[in-house]
Structures are given as C-alpha cells and as structure tokens.
Amino acid sequence: MLPRFEIVARHRPVALVAAPDTFPLRAPFGAVEAGLTGAAAELRLAGPDGTRLAVRLEDGRASLRVGEQAVRSRRYGRVATPPLRLGLTLTGSHLAVLTLEGDAWVVRGRIDLREAGGPDTRDPEWLAGLTWEASGGVDDVRAGAFGQLGLRDIRLVSHADGSPYRTAEGDVLLTATSAGPGFFDTAHTSVWSLSPAGELAWRSDLFFERPDRPGVYGDHATHLVRDGERWLVATSTWSDFPARKADRVPGALGITLAESAADLTRGQHVLPTRRLDLPADGPSVGMWDPHLVRVGGTDGTGGWLVGYVSARRFFDFHPVLAAGPTLDHLALRGAATDRRATEGTTLLRVGEDWKVLASDGRDNRRTVRGRFPVFDTALREVGTLAAPYPTNIPWPTVVPPDPGVPGDAWRLVTFDGHRYGGRLAGYGTHGDVVVMREVPRQSRSA
Known part of the structure; x- marks a missing residue:
C-alpha cells in the first residue's frame, strides 16, 4: 500500500505582483505596488471608459477611491507604524488597498466594485485598455498580474x-x-x-x-x-x-x-x-x-x-x-x-x-x-x-x-x-x- x-x-510564496510588466491584463487580476518615500502616495488604475480606481495612503490612513467616491475602513484603515510599501490589487470584482508592515502585507480596505457602481472588470475590452499610474512619495514601482x-x-x-x-x-x-x-x-x-x-x-x-x-x-x-x-x-x-x-x-x-x-x-x-x-x-x-x-x-x-x-x-x-x-x-x-x-x-x-x-x-x-x-x-x-x-x-x-x-x-x-x-x-x-x-x-x- x-x-x-x-x-x-x-x-x-506571497507576491502581489506575480508577473511584472503584463499590462494590459488578460484577466481581472492585477496589482500595483510601490516603495514609500513620503507621507502621501497614490496608486491608480485607469480604464478606457474613463474609470479611475485608486488606493491612497496619507497621514497613516489607507483609503480607496472609485471615481469620485472615497471609501475608508474605520476599523482597519489606520496604519499604526509607517509601512514600507503600498499596494493596490484588482482580483475579480474586488479592489483592495494593502500596506507592507515589516515582512507581511496587511489588507487595509476592500470594496466589491459591483456594489460601488464600478466597471465590469471581467469585460475583455475594458481589460485591454487598462493602464496604471503612481504618484506622490513612491519609488520602486512594480505593476503586472496579481500573484x-x-x-x-x-x-x-x-x-x-x-x-x-x-x-x-x-x-x-x-x-x-x-x-x-x-x-x-x-x-x-x-x-x-x-x-x-x-x-x-x-x-x-x-x-x-x-x-x-x-x-x-x-x-x-x-x-x-x-x-x-x-x-x-x-x-x-x-x-x-x-x-x-x-x-x-x-x-x-x-x-x-x-x-x-x-x-x-x-x-x-x-x-x-x-x-x-x-x-x-x-x-x-x-x-x-x-x-x-x-x-x-x-x-x-x-x-x-x-x-x-x-x-x-x-x-x-x-x-x-x-x-x-x-x-x-x-x-x-x-x-x-x-x-x-x-x-x-x-x-x-x-x-x-x-x-x-x-x-x-x-x-x-x-x-x-x-x-x-x-x-x-x-x-x-x-x-x-x-x-x-x-x-x-x-x-x-x-x-x-x-x-x-x-x-x-x-x-x-x-x-x-x-x-x-x-x-x-x-x-x-x-x-x-x-x-x-x-x-x-x-x-x-x-
């Protein structure tokens, strides 16, 4: 026997970005992450229909933004110690903001885009036109397929x-x-x-x-x-x-x-x-x-x-x-x-x-x-x-x-x-x- x-x-094997430089995405599973050099930073996804999906870290608070709508978790959005990196993930219909604290990523906010009036993230045409952006105090930016x-x-x-x-x-x-x-x-x-x-x-x-x-x-x-x-x-x-x-x-x-x-x-x-x-x-x-x-x-x-x-x-x-x-x-x-x-x-x-x-x-x-x-x-x-x-x-x-x-x-x-x-x-x-x-x-x- x-x-x-x-x-x-x-x-x-934790990784926000499994395959870098893979935009445009073939599936609604992507990520952007960056090192933090200042008090405020933002990572964004821009859709071909004008959609803007963003995550932001400012004054120790992490938040999400779908178009003009800002979302912040009162319980989990506050970061107690300065994180090393900021992360944005798109996984299916979910947008999340994460912070790297020590050697571990922590989810600080998440929203289901279907419930927030967001785009149809599974649409191949929308995915084909998706781009990413980063601004504020960031360096060492990586973007690609989610891991x-x-x-x-x-x-x-x-x-x-x-x-x-x-x-x-x-x-x-x-x-x-x-x-x-x-x-x-x-x-x-x-x-x-x-x-x-x-x-x-x-x-x-x-x-x-x-x-x-x-x-x-x-x-x-x-x-x-x-x-x-x-x-x-x-x-x-x-x-x-x-x-x-x-x-x-x-x-x-x-x-x-x-x-x-x-x-x-x-x-x-x-x-x-x-x-x-x-x-x-x-x-x-x-x-x-x-x-x-x-x-x-x-x-x-x-x-x-x-x-x-x-x-x-x-x-x-x-x-x-x-x-x-x-x-x-x-x-x-x-x-x-x-x-x-x-x-x-x-x-x-x-x-x-x-x-x-x-x-x-x-x-x-x-x-x-x-x-x-x-x-x-x-x-x-x-x-x-x-x-x-x-x-x-x-x-x-x-x-x-x-x-x-x-x-x-x-x-x-x-x-x-x-x-x-x-x-x-x-x-x-x-x-x-x-x-x-x-x-x-x-x-x-x-």
Whole structure:
C-alpha cells in the first residue's frame, strides 16, 4: 500500500505582483505596488471608459477611491507604524488597498466594485485598455498580474493515465488556487513547479471564459491533464461564488472543461470552457474538485474515471466517482454519502488497482474526522493515509517516486488553513503549502 508520511517543509510564496510588466491584463487580476518615500502616495488604475480606481495612503490612513467616491475602513484603515510599501490589487470584482508592515502585507480596505457602481472588470475590452499610474512619495514601482496571498487546493498535474507530468529537470507540476485578499471570488488558478530538492516556483496563471455568460473568470480548484498533444483543464466555477449565504443559488457552482494545444505551463492564458455534465447520487446544489483519469487501454481507447464532490446543501458535501467511455458519457460509480464535509477527491493508482483518496474535514462525525480516507472505486473505505492532517480540509496530493531516479521517495503535497493579510482579508487567504515525504523504513520500525 502507501507509506507513512512526515512533514519536511512548508512554503508561503506571497507576491502581489506575480508577473511584472503584463499590462494590459488578460484577466481581472492585477496589482500595483510601490516603495514609500513620503507621507502621501497614490496608486491608480485607469480604464478606457474613463474609470479611475485608486488606493491612497496619507497621514497613516489607507483609503480607496472609485471615481469620485472615497471609501475608508474605520476599523482597519489606520496604519499604526509607517509601512514600507503600498499596494493596490484588482482580483475579480474586488479592489483592495494593502500596506507592507515589516515582512507581511496587511489588507487595509476592500470594496466589491459591483456594489460601488464600478466597471465590469471581467469585460475583455475594458481589460485591454487598462493602464496604471503612481504618484506622490513612491519609488520602486512594480505593476503586472496579481500573484497570491496563499495557496490551497493543491493538485498534481498529470498525464491522462494518472502518472505525474514531469519537466526535463525532474520537477513535478502542481495546480493551485492562488488566494486573493478576500473570499473565494478573489482567487484564481495558478501552475507551480516543485523540484526534487523541494523548491516551489510559480510558472503560469489560468483564467476561464464561461459557456453561459460573457467575461473572464478566475475559476479555481483545478486539475490540469496532459492527454496526447493537448491539455485538458477541469475546474470549479468558484470565481463568482458569493460570500453571503443568502446569495448562493443551487446549481450555479459546477465544473467546466477546457482543451488547449498551447503550453499552459508558462505565462498567462484565457481558456474557453464547456460545462462538464456529471451525475449526482441525489439532490445536489453544487459540484467541485474535479480529478480526471483515463483507464483501460494505453492507446487512448480506454474510458474515464472522474472524481469530484457533490453537495446536498451549502455546505454538506461528499466524494463522488463517475465512469464512462468518454467525458461526455459518464455514469455514477459510487458516492460516500456517509460524509458531510469531505472533499479533495483524488484518483491514485496503487499497484494494479485504482484508489480514491479524499480529505475528511473536522465537521464530519467523530469517527471520520481529520483524516485522509482511502476508498475503492465503489467509494467503500478500505483504509487511511498515515500522514499528519493539517488544518482546514487539505487535499491528499500524493506524488509517486520517479522511476528514473534511483531511491526517489513518495511525497504528499497539501495545504493548511493558515490565513494571511490581517482580519479584513479573512478566511479565503489560506494557506501554507505543506510538503511531506515518506518516512524511511528504518524510522518506521524504530
């Protein structure tokens, strides 16, 4: 079966600007940051329609401006000590002001532009004409595509047969949700490399067009699959999922599929999608966390297994597995209906058999709480991963040893619920990347 794992490293690659000099933006995820040399400074985004979006720091108070409307947080806008840098972020429809205090960015104000009479930030024409400006006591200005305050939903980039996609240098690639300065609608999908030595590095960002509405979205919780000469990208439509419970509409949260011949492992990409129709085991208000594997023949004639999550209501959710000859003809294979807070459904080949891994969150009943269960393809539990269980609901992303590297070890890459950016940023900023490695055999027997 699988080895026992121990934590060997943690990463927190925070960056307001992931890719500098990438204006105009291809998606509504951008940032401007600058060093501070005076008492007052301002950073601005200027739209082709005359829109002005700005953040300002003056006399120790941070504020936002949408056109002529000024917005300031009474609770979080005051900066106690002089910050080192000022930051503006546009993430989806959210504008935020941040200050770098010591070695950490703190969110000092945030506004949803949809509620403030702002522009349609997802409009490609508006994005194509967007420029940035900086004034006041600033230097060392950087502007470009937004990076992340944290990473979650770590998923191994794989070939269609489930094996890891490795670079010429032996790195494995991972998709992740790059957390923004707020809830799920401030995040987007990114691609990272993890070297054999454990170094984590950003490589690309993926954005999506929806089949049922215009605009560019930062959908996330994504699986990137190399299938012959093309990429398949299965993702969850979290980008406009509302923070307020009263605004959540059953059926709006689902899974889309994109195909591309471009190199999605580098740069910035906007991908058209179609809805991936998946069977439910009963009433379902939403589905997410897709994982795709082609099984059967090695010549591309085999069928597909698709793992995902289905929710009876927000948030009461469990793992589901579907199977079929194509991704357009899938039938229910199994569902772990005894769970109510289990996600991260992941398919893994162990020997000659396929197993389904998942993550039992702490809102489950006591006997299936805070652990990584292992299921067969009928979604019957057959064991658990022997691994530390971080906070939140970390996904069990297992990396098999590289057969081309003698003595290579099993790894498990996941995340935790550690937030960043201060109290205003809130829950959506989690987490740290947690890297585990198999415990050596002599240690296991000690």
